[in-house]
Amino acid sequence: xxxxxxxxVNAEPRLRVPIExxxxxxxxxxxxxxxxxxxSLATLSSCALVCRAWRPRAQRVLFEYVLLRDKDALYxxxxxxxASPELGTYVHTLELRGHIxxxxxxxxxxxxxxxxRLTNLAALFISGFDDPxxxxxxxxxxxxxxxxxxxxxxxxxxxxxxxHIRRLDFVVVRFPSFGDFARFLSMLPNLNTxxxxxxxxxxxxxxxxxxxxxxxxxxxxxxxxxLALLECYDMDELGRQRLLSALGPSLQQLVxxxxxxxPAVRIEYPRESL
Numbered sequence: 620x621x622x623x624x625x626x627x628v629n630a631e632p633r634l635r636v637p638i639e640x641x642x643x644x645x646x647x648x649x650x651x652x653x654x655x656x657x658x659s660l661a662t663l664s665s666c667a668l669v670c671r672a673w674r675p676r677a678q679r680v681l682f683e684y685v686l687l688r689d690k691d692a693l694y695x696x697x698x699x700x701x702a703s704p705e706l707g708t709y710v711h712t713l714e715l716r717g718h719i720x721x722x723x724x725x726x727x728x729x730x731x732x733x734x735x736r737l738t739n740l741a742a743l744f745i746s747g748f749d750d751p752x753x754x755x756x757x758x759x760x761x762x763x764x765x766x767x768x769x770x771x772x773x774x775x776x777x778x779x780x781x782x783h784i785r786r787l788d789f790v791v792v793r794f795p796s797f798g799d800f801a802r803f804l805s806m807l808p809n810l811n812t813x814x815x816x817x818x819x820x821x822x823x824x825x826x827x828x829x830x831x832x833x834x835x836x837x838x839x840x841x842x843x844x845x846l847a848l849l850e851c852y853d854m855d856e857l858g859r860q861r862l863l864s865a866l867g868p869s870l871q872q873l874v875x876x877x878x879x880x881x882p883a884v885r886i887e888y889p890r891e892s893l
Contacts, residue, residue, distance in 0.1 A: 682709035688717040693725045697732045707736035714744040718758055720765045720793060727769055730777035743784055747791035749817075767793040767821050770803075778806035786812040794820040797858050798827040801842075801865075805829035810843055816852040823857055830865035841867050850874040 687693050693715075700707045713733075719726040726745045748756060758764065787810055794800040797820045804810070805827075830842050842865045849870060851859050856879060863873075 679709050682706050684712045684714070685710050686714045686716060687725055687729070690723045690725050690728055693729055693732055697736075700733070700736050704736065707733075708739050710737045710740055712742040712744070713737065713740055714746060716744070716746040717748060717756070718753070718764065719745060719747045720768055721758070721762065722765065722769060724769055726792075727771075727774060730774070730780060734777065734780045737781065740781055740784055742786035742788070743781065744788040745790070745792055746788070747793075749791055767795045768799075770795055770799050775802045775806050778803065782807055783809055785809060786814075788814040788816075789818045790814075790816045792818050794818075796820050796822040796824050797861065798824050800858070801827040801830050801862075805842060808844055810846050812848045812850075813843070813846055814850040815854050816850075818851075818854050818858075820855070820858065823855075826861060830861065843867075843869075845869055848872040848874075852876040853880040 685696065687696060713729070715726045715729060717725070753764075784807060787804075787807060794803075800818070800820055804813070844867060846866060846869055849863075849866070849872070851862075851874070853876060859875070
């Protein structure tokens with residue numbers, strides 16, 4: 620029996636790839652293109668489970684871009700940060716993508732659920748489903764979509780927890796009013812890039828106080844004092860003009876789509892005082 624066993628002396632040595640090479644490969648897995656991000660995040664999850672040596676780098680890259688599709692995913696992520704708070708420091712980009720015009724919208728709940736935990740967050744993407752995506756991902760039976768994002772009175776004050784972010788993207792988002800949209804932006808004075816695609820509101824209303832022109836000598840009193848790039852696609856014309864008129868000399872690049880596709884017909888919904 621002993622003759623049948625392989626001799627330790629004659630065994631071929633296993634090829635060991637330096638961990639630095641493995642880490643470089645892991646970093647190349649990540650792709651933040653919206654068409655590829657889901658696949659790359661799934662691959663990174665598998666990398667984190669390969670072995671103990673791969674886990675730190677895979678987790679660091681994996682949590683650099685966090686994609687949450689509904690409130691259940693949001694609360695699971697919050698529970699994960701409760702168990703491992705250091706993972707929150709890895710997050711540079713947070714995307715909330717799915718049905719966002721619902722009573723328990725993750726685009727509204729995330730501020731309270733993740734408050735103070737994403738200290739290095741640099742970019743926030745809020746992306747609603749378009750019509751084909753809604754058809755492919757219907758809401759559970761009995762749930763209905765609201766006519767706009769369910770923003771409440773104290774919502775803007777919670778935005779101070781992410782006032783350090785540098786980029787904000789809105790895609791297929793409808794606000795209760797243009798004033799709600801403006802107040803959202805006014806709480807993020809460090810924004811460098813703002814991208815709006817198919818952004819609308821139920822009520823245009825009067826120009827909000829937060830957008831009023833102020834002295835450029837005190838940047839703290841200006842609306843979006845650090846905004847350098849603004850992109851607008853298929854945005855309500857009157858709202859776009861109002862937004863542009865409120866910006867100061869920091870704006871360096873402006874991208875506007877022509878012709879502008881007609882936005883959805885505006886419906887004036889009565890608003891109840893909260």
